[in-house]
Amino acid sequence: STWLLSSVAIIVSVDWITGDAVPLNIRQSFGGRSPRLGLGDAVRGVDSGSLDGFFKAVNNLEVRVVGPALFIPDIVPGLVAYVDAGCFGSAGSPGPAAWGFVASTGAGVFLDLFNFAQFTLYVHYRLVGENANGSAWSLPSFGTLDFNLKF
Numbered sequence: 001s002t003w004l005l006s007s008v009a010i011i012v013s014v015d016w017i018t019g020d021a022v023p024l025n026i027r028q029s030f031g032g033r034s035p036r037l038g039l040g041d042a043v044r045g046v047d048s049g050s051l052d053g054f055f056k057a058v059n060n061l062e063v064r065v066v067g068p069a070l071f072i073p074d075i076v077p078g079l080v081a082y083v084d085a086g087c088f089g090s091a092g093s094p095g096p097a098a099w100g101f102v103a104s105t106g107a108g109v110f111l112d113l114f115n116f117a118q119f120t121l122y123v124h125y126r127l128v129g130e131n132a133n134g135s136a137w138s139l140p141s142f143g144t145l146d147f148n149l150k151f
Contacts, residue, residue: 006064015056027052043084045104045124045138058086074114081107103127
């Protein structure tokens, strides 16, 4: 009946593209084993697909705690808090060099079901800049809902 530290995760990714004619969908993607849609998708709470460039780097820091089981041992609630930061640039592109920095923070609650599926409800706050809707907050409906399956 106590809350326990579940995990601390630090993820660092760098994406660098070179070439004379790089398509927009390549500049917008953030490659790797699990591709994301631009730096905006790698930094939580930022418009997905935004902040494209020939260079992108991101650092995600996340802390999760789990609580006592609800009703049956295989349904476990938890809390998550994070800070994400990234930079992007167009150095090497045909146009002038432009660089930028983005950061966000947020928190969420999750429900782990049978150590197989996890539903997470996030609230994000953009620390640098604002999204296309003019707000630093990401609160569509009740936040951002993520669903993950574990294999």
